[in-house]
Amino acid sequence: MHETLHLLAKTDFPPLARAALTTLQVNLGYRCNQSCLHCHVNASPQRTEMMDGETVDLVLAVLRARRIETLDLTGGAPELNEHFRRLVQAARALGVKVIDRCNLTILSEPGQEGLAEFLAGQGVEVVASLPCYSVANVDRQRGDGVFERSIAGLQALNALGYGADGSGLTLNLVYNPQGPALPPPQVALEADYKRELGEHFGIRFNQLFALTNMPIQRFGSTLVSKGTFQTYMQLLKSAYRPENLGTVMCNSMLSVDYQGDLYDCDFNQMLGLHARLHGKGQPHLRDLLANDAAGERIRVADHCYGCTAGQGSSCGGALDAKAA
Numbered sequence: 113m114h115e116t117l118h119l120l121a122k123t124d125f126p127p128l129a130r131a132a133l134t135t136l137q138v139n140l141g142y143r144c145n146q147s148c149l150h151c152h153v154n155a156s157p158q159r160t161e162m163m164d165g166e167t168v169d170l171v172l173a174v175l176r177a178r179r180i181e182t183l184d185l186t187g188g189a190p191e192l193n194e195h196f197r198r199l200v201q202a203a204r205a206l207g208v209k210v211i212d213r214c215n216l217t218i219l220s221e222p223g224q225e226g227l228a229e230f231l232a233g234q235g236v237e238v239v240a241s242l243p244c245y246s247v248a249n250v251d252r253q254r255g256d257g258v259f260e261r262s263i264a265g266l267q268a269l270n271a272l273g274y275g276a277d278g279s280g281l282t283l284n285l286v287y288n289p290q291g292p293a294l295p296p297p298q299v300a301l302e303a304d305y306k307r308e309l310g311e312h313f314g315i316r317f318n319q320l321f322a323l324t325n326m327p328i329q330r331f332g333s334t335l336v337s338k339g340t341f342q343t344y345m346q347l348l349k350s351a352y353r354p355e356n357l358g359t360v361m362c363n364s365m366l367s368v369d370y371q372g373d374l375y376d377c378d379f380n381q382m383l384g385l386h387a388r389l390h391g392k393g394q395p396h397l398r399d400l401l402a403n404d405a406a407g408e409r410i411r412v413a414d415h416c417y418g419c420t421a422g423q424g425s426s427c428g429g430a431l432d433a434k435a436a
Contacts, residue, residue: 116332120414128410135365137184140193163370168195186213216265232272237282245308275316283317292344295322298430321429324418351421361426372397
């Protein structure tokens with residue numbers, strides 16, 4: 113695995129400071145039932161890092177103390193954490209919106225029986241990764257049989273009301289490019305997804321999020337191996353749009369790793385770039401119990417160009433609807 117932080121640390125990316133903290137994105141662990149080529153977390157079935165119950169309780173305490181609006185759960189496959197369902201139930205009882213970043217195949221994994229029904233019963237918003245509506249492209253990126261299992265997962269969610277008008281159950285899909293290229297315009301691609309998935313499989317969903325691949329971890333290492341890292345970085349920098357700075361996700365979010373350490377975003381977490389909080393160089397969830405994060409300087413590096421290139425990219429998809 114080629115490290116990329118030394119290639120990204122020296123940067124001319126503009127300075128940023130956080131506004132009000134509204135979202136806590138919590139990585140419940142790096143274990144996953146898949147090993148995707150574009151994965152910036154380097155997640156796999158072999159990873160063992162998982163958030164423990166004490167840290168999960170601390171997440172809930174911070175939600176209360178800071179009156180966080182949204183809890184965004186990610187991994188790996190967040191559902192593989194033994195405390196996943198307890199955390200979801202407790203957060204929903206607090207009135208917090210919960211997002212589950214789901215790879216869809218987890219819905220049919222042994223031991224996950226009733227997961228789809230649980231998510232629907234709790235009113236959890238599902239953000240499901242489906243890198244293409246083509247079986248060949250998905251299986252090439254994620255492994256044989258993944259597309260078929262993903263379609264079955266989407267159909268199971270649809271059967272529970274996800275994606276249906278008026279159901280209150282939101283189902284969004286995520287697209288990542290196959291290689292070192294910017295994602296195509298999100299609005300047009302969403303129309304293609306809805307047409308193809310609807311006509312061939314009867315699937316409905318709310319929105320498509322088109323995300324830029326970040327030059328870190330597994331994807332970044334692949335770029336280095338192929339000698340295309342600098343070419344990809346030049347692509348991101350040449351497509352930089354300063355108007356996207358105001359809506360990048362780190363403006364209102366903090367990322368939490370499985371040990372409870374704080375980062376400005378999930379990508380910084382994977383690079384080991386801790387957030388700054390009232391002078392602390394390695395802040396922890398417990399520091400949020402008494403201190404707000406508003407106004408703190410956000411740590412930036414060259415990978416931040418990935419969030420501001422072209423139509424922009426965030427955990428909620430394109431930043432610029434007009435460009436999309």
